[in-house]
Amino acid sequence: MAHDHDHNHMIELLDLDAEVLNDYFRDLIGWVGREAADGPRIVDLGAGSGTASLALARQLPDATVTAVDMSPEMLAHLRSRADAAGLGDRIRTVEADLDQPWPDLGPTDVIWAAASMHHLADPAKALNSAYDTLLPGGLLVIAELESFPRFLTGTADEDVELRGHAEAAKRRHEAGMHMHENWGDRANQAGFTAVAERHFDIDLRPPLPAAATRYAQVSLARMRHGLEEQLSAADRAALETIVEGLVDRDDLSVRTERTVWLARR
Template identity: 75%
Template sequence: MAHDHMIEMLDLDAEVLHDYHSDVIGWVGREAAADPRIVDLGAGSGTGSLALARELPGARVTAVDVDPEMLAHLRARAAEAGLGDRIDTVEADLDQPWPALGPVDVVWAASSMHHMADPGRALTSAHGLLRPGGVLVVAELESFPRFLTGTPDEAVEDAGHAEMDKRRHEAGLHMHENWGALISRAGFTEVAERHFDIALPAPLPPAAARYAAVTLSRMRHGLEDRLPAADLAALDRVVAGLPGRNDLSVRTNRTVLLARR
C-alpha cells in the first residue's frame, strides 16, 4: 500500500504542478537538439518521461530506475497514452556501474540526484552519456510541499516536516548540495539556474486535495516511530480531517539547473 501511495503521489505531483513541469520541459525543448534522445535518471513512476515524450513530439526517452514496479507502472501509462513506442525502460541501480545508455542529447534528473550515494560521480557519468553540446537538466526540491500554511494546523505540519528533514539527513540524502558547483565540477558549462516558488491557493481542486491527503498520509506513516505520542495524535487528527476541508493550499519551491556538455 505504501508503494502504491508513492506512485500516486508522484503522479499527482505532475498533475497538480502541471504549469511548473510544462515550463521546465519547454525550456528543455528550446535548448536541446531537435528530436532528442533523452535518458530519464531515476524515472520513478514516469511523470518526467511521459511529459517529455508528450510535449517534445520527436523525442525518444529511456527511463531508468531501480524499482521494477515503478517501471511497470510507467510502461502501462505510456501504453495508455499512445507513447509506448517512444519510451523504453531500463532497470538499473544508478549507484552501481551504469549500463550502456548513450550517446544521448538530454540527461534528465528530476528529484533523483539527491538519492544518489555519490551525486558528483553520477553527474560525471551523466556527462559521459551526452553528445557534445548535449543538455543536462537537474531539478531538485528546495522545500517539500506544504498544505496547511495559514491554517490552525500549520504547526502540526511544520513539526512533521522538521522530523522528516532529520530522517532524510540521517539517511544520507543530499538535500542541500550546491548543485551548480557539482555540475561544473563534473565538466559541464553554461550552467543556468532557475527557481520556482509555487503557490496554489485554497480552495484546491479535487486532484490537489488528493495530493495533500496522500502526501500527509505518507508523512504520518514515515514518522510512526519518531514523534512523541501527542504529536502523532495531532497528525492523525489532521489526516483524518482532510476530506472536505476547503482551506488547503499547495506551497513548494523547486530549483532547476540546465547545463551543457
Template identity: 75%
Template sequence: MAHDHMIEMLDLDAEVLHDYHRELTQWVGREAGDHPRVVDLGAGSGTGSLALARDLPGSTVTAVDVSPDMLAHLRARADAAGLGDRIRTVEADLDQPWPDLGPTDVIWAASSMHHMADPARALTSAFGTLRPGGLLVIAELDSFPLFLAGTPDEDLERRGHAEMARRRDEAGLHMHENWPTRINTAGFGAVNERRFDIDLRPPLPPATARYAEVSLLRMRDALEGRLATADLAALEKAATGTATRTDLSVRTTRTVWLARR
C-alpha cells in the same frame, strides 16, 4: 502498500503541479533541439518521461529506475497515453556502473540526484553519457509541499517537515548539495539556474485533497517513534480530513539547473 502510495503521490504531484511541470518541460524543449534522445534518471512513476515525450516533438525517452514496480507502472501509463513506442524502460541501479544508454542528447534528473550515493560519480557518468553539446537537467526540491499554511494545523505540519528533514539527513540523502559547483566539477559548462516558487490557493485542482492526504499520511507513518503520540494522531486526523477542508493550499519551491557538456 507503501510503495503503492509513493507511486500515487508522484502521479498526484504531476497532476496538481501541472503548470510547473509543463513550464519546465517546455523550457527544456526550447534548449534541447529537434528530435532529442532523452534519458530520465530515476524515472519513478513516469512524470518526467511522459511529459518529455509529449512536449518534445520527435523525442525518444529512456526511463531508468531501480524499481521494477515503478517501471511497470510507467510502461502502463505510457501505453495508455499512446506514447509507448517512444518510451523504453531500463531497470538499473544508478549507484553501480551505468548500462550503455546509447547516444544521448538530454539527461533529465528530477528529484533523483539527491538519492545518489555519490552525486559526483553520477554526474561524471552523466557527462560521459551525453553527446558533446548535450543538455543536463537537474530539478530538485528546496521544500516539500506544505498544505496547511495559514490554518490551525500549520505548526503541526512544519514540525513534521522539520523532523522529516532530520530523518533525510540521517539517511545520507544529498538535499543540500551545491549543484552548480558539482556540475562544473564534472566538466559541464555554465549553469543556468531557475527557481520556481509554487503557491496554489483555492480554487485548487480536484486532486489536491488526495495529494495532501497521501503526503501527510506518508509523513505520519515515516515519523512513527520520532514525534509525540499526540502529534502523530493529529497528523493522521489532518490527513484523513483533507477531503472536506476548504483551507488547503500547496506551497513548495523547486530549483532547476541546466548545463551543457
C-alpha cells in the same frame, strides 16, 4: 503487503505531484525543449512512476525517452502508462542502479534528473557518468526540491505540519541524502559548462481541485506513518485527525520550492 501498500502510495504521490504541479512541469519542459537539440534523445534518471517521461514525450513530440530506474515495479507501471497513452513506441525502460557503472544508454542529447540526484550515494560519480553519456553540446537537467509541499500554511494546523517536516528533514540528513546541494557547482566540477539556474516558487491558493486534496491526504498520511518514532503522540493523533478531515476543508494551499539547473557538456 505493507511494502505493496507503501509502493502503491508512492506511485500515487508521484502521479499527483505531476498533476497538481502541472504548470511548473510544463514551464520546465518548455525551457528544456527550447535549449535541447531537435528530436532530442532523452534519458530520465530515476524515472519512478514515469510522470516526467510521459510529460516529456507528450510536450516534446519529436523526442524519444529512455526511462531508467532500479525498481522493476516502477518500470512496469511506467510501461503500462506509456502503452495506454499511445507513447510506448517512444519510451523505453532500462532497469539500472545509478550508483553502479551505468549501462550503455545509447546516444543521448538530454539527461533529465528530477528529484533523483539527492538519493544517490555518490553524486559526483553519477555526474561523471552523465558527462560521459551525453553527446557534445548535450544538456544536463537537474531539478531538486528546496522544500517539500506544505498544505496547511496559515491554518490552525500549520505548526504540526511544520514539526513533521522538521523531523522528516532530520531523517533525510541522518540517511545521508544530498539535500540542498549546489548542483551547479557539482556540474562544473564534473566538466559541464554554461550552467543556468532557475528557482520556482510554487504557491497554489484555494479553492483547489480534488487532486490537490488527495495530494495533501497522501503526503500527510505518509508523514504520519513514516515518522512513527519521531513524532509525539499528540502530533501523531493530530495528523490522523487532519488527514481524515481534509475532504471537508476549503483552506488548503500547496506551497513548495524547486530549483533547476541546466548545464552543457
